[in-house]
Amino acid sequence: MPELPEVEATRLSFADRITGGRVLSASVGLPLRWPLGIAPAQLVGRCVRGVRRRGKYLLLDLDEGLLLLHLGMSGSLSFTGEDAQAPRPRGPHDHFDLQTDRGLLRLNDPRRFGAVVWAASDSASIARKLLDGLGVEPLDASFEARAFHAALQKRRSAIKQVLLAGDVVVGVGNIYASEALFLAGIRPTLSAARISGPRAVKLHAAIRDVLGRALAAGGTTLRNYSNAVGERGNFQFEAKVYGRAGQPCTVCGSPIRLMRQGQRATYFCVQCQKA
Structure with a gap:
C-alpha cells in the first residue's frame, strides 16, 4: 500500500508539471471505492491551480472545486x-484519466x-468526511513531541496499532511504523499509554527521521510502486527490520522476528525492542 512517502514522492513528481494546465477531457x-461525484464532462475547461497532500490523499485544486485522489492498496x-x-x-x-x-x-x-x-471546496461534506479525522502531519512543525505524548496517554491499544490508525499522527503506515519503533527501541505490542515522556520524544524523532529518509529515497518499492514519472523508490534497501524476518539485526545480531498485528x-x- 502506498504510504505517506510514496504519496508525497508521487505529488512531487508531477505537481509542477500539471499546475496551470486546463482540463481537456476526463x-x-x-x-x-467511491464515485467521482460529478459528471466527468463537467471537469472540462477547469484549470489546475496546484497539488497538495493531506495524509495519503492528493488534492488537485481546480479553479472550481478540487479532486481528492487516494491510491488505495495497489494504485499508482x-x-x-x-x-x-x-x-x-x-x-x-x-x-481515471484527466x-x-x-x-x-x-x-x-x-x-x-x-x-x-470531486468536492466543491475543502469544507464540502465529502471533503470533511474524508479528511477531518486525520491526525497531525508528521513532517510538519505542528507535529510536536509533548502533544504526541499526551495523545498516546489516552490510548490503551498497542503502539503500532495506534500509529497505523492515523488519528494521532497521519501517514505512518505499516513499513514505517515498524522501522520507527525499531529506531526508538519500543516493542510494537506495548500499550501506547505506557510510553513515558522521554520515550515518546524518542519515538517522535524516529518517526520524523524514518519518514524523512524514506521521502528522500523516493519511497519504498516492494512490488510495483513507482511515482508519476516511473521512478521507483529505494528505501527498502535501508530498512532495518521490515521484510527481514530471520535475518540478523543490524545492531545486536539477533534474528528479526515477524508477527501479525491486526492482519x-x-x-x-x-x-533491541524489549518493551
Whole structure:
C-alpha cells in the first residue's frame, strides 16, 4: 500500500508539471471505492491551480472545486507530459484519466480500492468526511513531541496499532511504523499509554527521521510502486527490520522476528525492542 512517502514522492513528481494546465477531457473506467461525484464532462475547461497532500490523499485544486485522489492498496498515478511520446493505450486497470493541455494524469489501480472524488471546496461534506479525522502531519512543525505524548496517554491499544490508525499522527503506515519503533527501541505490542515522556520524544524523532529518509529515497518499492514519472523508490534497501524476518539485526545480531498485528505484518528485534 502506498504510504505517506510514496504519496508525497508521487505529488512531487508531477505537481509542477500539471499546475496551470486546463482540463481537456476526463473519463472514468470501472467503479472505484467511491464515485467521482460529478459528471466527468463537467471537469472540462477547469484549470489546475496546484497539488497538495493531506495524509495519503492528493488534492488537485481546480479553479472550481478540487479532486481528492487516494491510491488505495495497489494504485499508482502516471503523468505523461505533452512533450512526451503518446501515452500507452488505456488498459483494464486504468480507471481515471484527466487529460490537460500540460499532459495526461492517469490512475492505475488493479484492486480498485483507490478513489477520485470531486468536492466543491475543502469544507464540502465529502471533503470533511474524508479528511477531518486525520491526525497531525508528521513532517510538519505542528507535529510536536509533548502533544504526541499526551495523545498516546489516552490510548490503551498497542503502539503500532495506534500509529497505523492515523488519528494521532497521519501517514505512518505499516513499513514505517515498524522501522520507527525499531529506531526508538519500543516493542510494537506495548500499550501506547505506557510510553513515558522521554520515550515518546524518542519515538517522535524516529518517526520524523524514518519518514524523512524514506521521502528522500523516493519511497519504498516492494512490488510495483513507482511515482508519476516511473521512478521507483529505494528505501527498502535501508530498512532495518521490515521484510527481514530471520535475518540478523543490524545492531545486536539477533534474528528479526515477524508477527501479525491486526492482519498486518510486524517486524521487530526482541533484544533491541524489549518493551
